[in-house]
Amino acid sequence: MPTVTIDDIQVEVEQGATILDAANKAGVWIPTLCHHPAVTPQATCRICMVELDRGEWKQLVTACNYPVRRDITVSVSGDNAVKARRGVMEFMLARAPDNEQLKAIAGRMGVDSTPWPTVTVAQRDCILCGLCTAVCDEVLGLAAIGFSGRGVDRAVAAPFRQAPDDCIACGACQAVCPVGTIQLRLHEDTDEIEISPFKARAKLRKCEQCGARVVSEPTAAEALKNVNVDWEKIRNLAKLCPKCRRIRAAESLAATASGTPTKEMTR
Ligand code: SF4
Incomplete structure (x- = not known):
């Protein structure tokens, strides 16, 4: 296994692990924003830059997607790496000067303001x-x-900056947004969920039993499409919210044990 020397701490990592993996193992903090285990490392935000020592020369690389294939030495706290990351953060603060999540990370990096004019356009x-x-x-x-x-x-947008046709209003983008820019908005009057700022809207499925809003209709349809089970058998359960589903399942179990048919069983 290759050894990564990171700020004088040595750790062994699996072949192909990233510098970020090594830093995590060594307990060295490297800021990340576009990194998420659910997706391929993008290295889009560049906030995880570190300095790789190549012997005769040094190079700034992104820790989240740089694979470790041999023994390497990396500086996270050296001047060049710190300066590079701070520069990136200053650009980000120009886009989101009031964002509390971003300001918290910036503060940890020692950045409290940006020298750049702030962005005032949409997004x-x-x-x-x-x-x-x-x-x-x-x-x-x-x-x-x-x-x-x-x-x-x-900006991040749908084609022609219109409401995206393909969006199923699942909320996954909102869940991973590291600075909370993407928001879910509930429209009670129309029972719709809106993904802001993309203007995508979809009807919400309501629990047949208690009326709780569960999930957007297109997300439910997409989920059912991708799950390989006989939905005919449990189609009534799919119309319920998780809480009512548990109650119905418990009723069903109790009825099976006692031999009394339930609403679920008689449908
Ligand atoms: S809410 Fe729409 S845009 Fe966001 S991840 Fe789901 S499908 Fe994509």
Whole structure:
């Protein structure tokens, strides 16, 4: 197994593990934003830059996707690495100057302000890390959103910056957004969920028993499509929220034990 010397701490890692894996093992903190175990390392945000010692020369590399194939020496706390990461953070703060999650990471990195003019166009607060697009593409296979525009106008959006046709309003992009820019908005009047800022809206499925809003209709349809079970047998359970489903299943079990048919069994 190759050895990674990281800020003078030596750790052995599996062949092909990343510098970030090694840092985690060594207990050395490297900030990350676009990194998530559910998707392939993107190295889009560049906040995880470290300095790789190549002997005669040194090189800044992104820790999240740099594979360790042999013994290497890496500096996380050296001047060059720290300066590079701080520079990236200053650009991000220009896009999201008031974002509390980002400010917390910036504070830990020793960055408390940005010298750059702040972005004032639509999608302010998005740091363009691309984690949402990666999840939508790699995990869901939908690619409902992607990057659009250039420079300060660059944004994550659906084609033509319209509401995305392919979005099923699953909320996965919201769940992984590291700075909380993507929001789920409930429209009580229409029983719809909106994925903001993408303007995607979908009807919510309601529990047949208690009326609780469970999941968007297209997400439920997509989930049922991908699960290889006989839904005919349990179709009534699929119409319930998790809580009512547990109650119905318990009733069903009790009835089976006592020999009394339940609502579920008589349908
Ligand atoms: S809510 Fe829409 S855009 Fe976000 S991950 Fe799900 S399908 Fe993709």
